[in-house]
Amino acid sequence: MSDEKVNRRWILMSIGVLLNGAVALLIATPIVGYLLGPIRRNGGYNSWIDLGDVSQFGMGETRLASFVNPNSVPWDGATSKAACWVRRTQEQKFQVFAINCAHLGCPVRWFPQSELFMCPCHGGVYYADGSRAAGPPPRGLFEYPYKVQNNRLMIDGGQMPTLATSASVRKESSECTG
Amino acid sequence: MHRLKQIYEWFDSRLQLSKPVIEAATHSVPRNTASWWYVFGSASFVLLLLQIATGILLALVYVPSAGEAWNSLQVLNQQIPLGWFLRAVHGWGSDFMVAVVLIHMAQVFLFGAYKFPRELTWILGVFLLLMTLGMAFTGQVMRFDQDAYWGLGIGASIVSRVPFVGGALVNLLLGGPIIAGPTLSRFFALHVFVIPGAMLVFAGLHLWMVLVLGINDWPMPGRIVKRSTYLQEYHELTKRDGIPFVPDAVWKDLVFAAAVMFAVALCAAVLGPFGPTGVPDPTIIQTVPKPDFFFLWIYTILSFLPENLETPFILIAPALGILFLLALPLFAGEGEKHWRRRPIAVLSIMVLAVGFAVCQQLGTYTPWSPQMQAWSGDTLPVRYVHTATPLGRQGQIVFQEKQCRNCHMIGGVGGERGPALDGVATRLTYDQLVRQVLQGGGNMPAYGKNLSPAEVTALVSFLETLHPEGQRPARDASRQYINTGELDPKQPGSE
Numbered sequence: 001m002s003d004e005k006v007n008r009r010w011i012l013m014s015i016g017v018l019l020n021g022a023v024a025l026l027i028a029t030p031i032v033g034y035l036l037g038p039i040r041r042n043g044g045y046n047s048w049i050d051l052g053d054v055s056q057f058g059m060g061e062t063r064l065a066s067f068v069n070p071n072s073v074p075w076d077g078a079t080s081k082a083a084c085w086v087r088r089t090q091e092q093k094f095q096v097f098a099i100n101c102a103h104l105g106c107p108v109r110w111f112p113q114s115e116l117f118m119c120p121c122h123g124g125v126y127y128a129d130g131s132r133a134a135g136p137p138p139r140g141l142f143e144y145p146y147k148v149q150n151n152r153l154m155i156d157g158g159q160m161p162t163l164a165t166s167a168s169v170r171k172e173s174s175e176c177t178g
Numbered sequence: 179m180h181r182l183k184q185i186y187e188w189f190d191s192r193l194q195l196s197k198p199v200i201e202a203a204t205h206s207v208p209r210n211t212a213s214w215w216y217v218f219g220s221a222s223f224v225l226l227l228l229q230i231a232t233g234i235l236l237a238l239v240y241v242p243s244a245g246e247a248w249n250s251l252q253v254l255n256q257q258i259p260l261g262w263f264l265r266a267v268h269g270w271g272s273d274f275m276v277a278v279v280l281i282h283m284a285q286v287f288l289f290g291a292y293k294f295p296r297e298l299t300w301i302l303g304v305f306l307l308l309m310t311l312g313m314a315f316t317g318q319v320m321r322f323d324q325d326a327y328w329g330l331g332i333g334a335s336i337v338s339r340v341p342f343v344g345g346a347l348v349n350l351l352l353g354g355p356i357i358a359g360p361t362l363s364r365f366f367a368l369h370v371f372v373i374p375g376a377m378l379v380f381a382g383l384h385l386w387m388v389l390v391l392g393i394n395d396w397p398m399p400g401r402i403v404k405r406s407t408y409l410q411e412y413h414e415l416t417k418r419d420g421i422p423f424v425p426d427a428v429w430k431d432l433v434f435a436a437a438v439m440f441a442v443a444l445c446a447a448v449l450g451p452f453g454p455t456g457v458p459d460p461t462i463i464q465t466v467p468k469p470d471f472f473f474l475w476i477y478t479i480l481s482f483l484p485e486n487l488e489t490p491f492i493l494i495a496p497a498l499g500i501l502f503l504l505a506l507p508l509f510a511g512e513g514e515k516h517w518r519r520r521p522i523a524v525l526s527i528m529v530l531a532v533g534f535a536v537c538q539q540l541g542t543y544t545p546w547s548p549q550m551q552a553w554s555g556d557t558l559p560v561r562y563v564h565t566a567t568p569l570g571r572q573g574q575i576v577f578q579e580k581q582c583r584n585c586h587m588i589g590g591v592g593g594e595r596g597p598a599l600d601g602v603a604t605r606l607t608y609d610q611l612v613r614q615v616l617q618g619g620g621n622m623p624a625y626g627k628n629l630s631p632a633e634v635t636a637l638v639s640f641l642e643t644l645h646p647e648g649q650r651p652a653r654d655a656s657r658q659y660i661n662t663g664e665l666d667p668k669q670p671g672s673e
Contacts, residue, residue: 038349038360045355066461069356076359077245078459079327099463104480105331107463109550114580115628120466121332122481123546123585123595125623133623138485159355162335164344 042165045071045158051086054153057094062087062110062128065096070158084144085110085117086153087128094153097130098142098161105162108141117141138163202389203428206420208412210396212427215289217434218282219388223381224435225275228442229313230374232268240320242366244359244458247322251454266446272314274442276472279310284527290515291394293403297507299387302380304503309377311472316369318470322362323454328467330357330365332480339489357460392416393423397515404512466550474541475534481546545594548584552592559589562643573640576633580625588644596622603644603651610652611638 047070057063065086072080085097085108097117099107106121116133117126124135131140142161147154159165190196239258241250254261283303286292292300315333319326330352337347353360395415421427456465469477483491517524558574566574577583585595592598606614615634618624629637645651 036350038352038354039346040349040355042345064461064463069358071355071358073359075243075245077243077248078457078461079244079356079358079361081459081461082356083461083463099460100331100335103335105335106328106467107460107465109463111553111581111584113553114582114625116581116623118548118550118581118584120547120550121328121477123548123621125548127623127627134618134621136481136483136485136488138488160331160334160348160352160357162338162344162348164338164340165348165355 043156043159046156047158048147048154049157051084051096051153051155054088054148054151057086057088057153059088059091062112064099064110065153067155067157082157083107084155084157085141087130092148094146094148095130096144096146096153096155098144100142100161101137102132102139102141102163103135103137105160203424204422205389205392206416207393207423207427208395208415209419209421211393212421212430213396214430214434215285216393216427217431218278218285220431221435221438222275222279222282223385225271225278225438225442226377226381228439229268229271229275232264232271233370233374235264236268237370242320242362242370244322244362247320247362248454248457251321251323255451262451263446265451266449267442268317269452270442270445270449272317273471274438274445276310276314278438279307283307284531286394288517288520288523288527289394290397290403290517290520292507292510293513293515294405294408294507294511295391296387296394297511299384299391300507301504302384302387304500306377306380306384308500309373309380312373313369313377314470314472316365316373318473319362319365320369321452321454322458324456324458324462324465325453325467325469327357327458327460328465329469330361332467332469336492340493394515397517399514399516399518401515402513403515464550466547468544469541471538475537477544478537478541481544547593548581548595549593550584552583553578553581556583556591561647562588562640566643567639569636569639570643571640572633573636573638576629576637577640580629580633580637582637585622599641599644601645601649603642604646604649605652606641607652607654607657608638608642609654609657611641 049067049070051065051067057065062085064083066081066083068080069076069082083099085099087095087097089095097108101108101119101121101124103119103122103124106119108117108119108124108126110117115128117128117130119125119135119137122136124137125133126137126141127133129140130143132138144155144157146156236254239250239254239261241247251265254265256262286300286303315329318329334348334351334357337351338344340347349355351361352358353364392412395412452470456462468474480488480492514520558578563571563574583592585593587594587598588600590598602611612634614622615629615637616624616626625634642651
């Protein structure tokens with residue numbers, strides 16, 4: 001830095017730049033926080049969701065159930081809803097599968113005649129217990145942890161299940177594989 | 179007339195714009211660049227302007243809310259006079275823009291235009307291509323129908339595969355834990371503010387560099403680009419054999435841009451707007467989601483990747499591809515420009531074009547997807563029913579009822595996920611058929627748990643009849659020998 005540049009005006013300008021930098025940092029920090037706001041740890045959005053009376057689910061049957069996502073906002077419209085497949089294997093034993101294919105999230109359909117779930121997108125197929133049968137999925141269907149409380153079936157859900165944000169944070173529901 | 183000139187001068191004496199604008203417009207370009215091959219860049223820019231104009235007009239009515247977006251598109255389609263036409267122009271404009279941008283890119287690549295000193299022009303162009311594709315994807319989300327909803331699901335599933343931060347990226351992409359209101363709002367912000375703003379800046383700089391560095395001269399075999407001499411050579415060329423861009427070269431750009439705009443309007447008027455398809459209600463699962471035209475190839479690739487390659491391929495291949503495109507002018511900034519001296523370049527474009535076309539074509543009829551309704555409605559060819567034994571008829575019912583038809587075609591009707599079964603009896607013996615049904619394999623589920631022994635017997639009895647007339651079903655010679663002690667007398671020797 002030559003001496004003639006380091007004069008009073010140069011220092012004043014530097015102070016100005018520094019002031020703006022400091023203010024920019026002051027504003028940028030909350031902006032970053034705002035932008036990262038939606039991120040929560042896996043399961044951070046979950047809560048117990050009531051799927052209805054257990055008597056709706058016939059023994060040995062698999063049927064579609066829908067629920068309103070606990071994290072909805074008033075302008076969600078129909079997208080606040082979500083669906084899942086409920087399989088009742090015993091009186092108090094269930095399997096609740098996410099609707100989303102483990103491959104790329106498309107909605108799988110249950111075919112009771114052949115007892116298979118099929119995905120319309122890339123041809124993923126699953127057996128009745130949710131295990132992978134064929135096609136590109138890297139694993140079986142995602143399962144929600146459930147509990148039966150006062151004769152009502154509750155699932156622990158709230159986020160879209162993907163390979164990173166699986167529906168079940170806990171592993172306990174796998175024991176009821178029929 | 180005099181009055182007009184006065185007004186013009188009043189403004190120009192204040193704006194001081196006419197001199198630089200006229201200088202830029204009439205700058206000298208090499209005569210051989212006034213070619214029909216050099217019209218795609220300007221056409222892309224004109225299409226960008228068309229998209230901005232029609233986008234603003236659509237925003238007058240569109241409601242960027244997950245609960246109302248779909249309804250507002252219905253109003254645009256059905257109630258607002260010519261609302262459907264504006265939607266159609268915007269939709270077709272998007273397809274044309276992706277197409278013209280891709281053609282532009284292929285052309286400048288084959289003409290070696292990315293070489294010195296136009297490296298940065300190319301690099302900005304790569305970003306412009308990515309942003310064009312980004313606009314196409316976020317535009318599909320704006321439609322917020324079933325395809326958009328499940329398309330977002332596919333996007334979330336892809337980013338979820340990123341190691342360590344996948345979950346956080348899903349939350350960021352969706353604006354929360356699920357596809358809902360915040361998702362549409364953030365994609366609206368991307369589609370309307372962030373990406374178009376960046377595109378205008380990038381396109382402006384791209385154009386600026388074309389202006390100050392000069393348009394790429396027509397390549398000649400043997401005219402080698404060298405950093406030390408190119409600028410001098412180009413300067414001499416424009417001096418020796420140059421023409422003013424306006425009006426000598428620009429008329430071709432104008433004619434082509436007009437033709438493209440007319441084609442957009444014609445497609446819009448004749449073929450109409452895209453969708454929206456069904457309501458974005460995730461509890462309606464009777465849906466077969468499909469991406470928009472220019473993403474069909476990705477849809478195809480995703481269905482053909484082997485499972486163990488999928489995550490690495492999805493995450494690494496695009497990054498490598500983009501890095502390669504960005505780095506291309508840095509490691510190939512000199513040398514031959516002419517396509518005849520660049521066989522690898524020509525071959526790459528051909529392979530990419532053929533691969534793209536094949537994947538697109540497959541994506542239009544998705545042979546890998548089960549036909550979800552085939553089992554309930556499709557009929558069997560009469561000749562199979564006509565001669566069927568009672569057991570075979572039982573087998574036909576099993577075949578139909580157990581959704582085999584969803585993946586297997588018979589008589590040209592049914593799914594294409596598995597092989598067509600006309601003639602399966604000539605390929606597999608009775609025992610092999612039973613094994614395939616019970617244990618599955620080769621991308622077929624095992625039906626052992628889902629069929630009773632009687633159903634399997636009936637089904638295979640039917641499958642045994644699936645062979646062309648006059649061609650016998652495959653049989654196991656050893657079984658024949660065990661049963662009768664001799665080989666089939668009608669078929670001497672081994673089969």
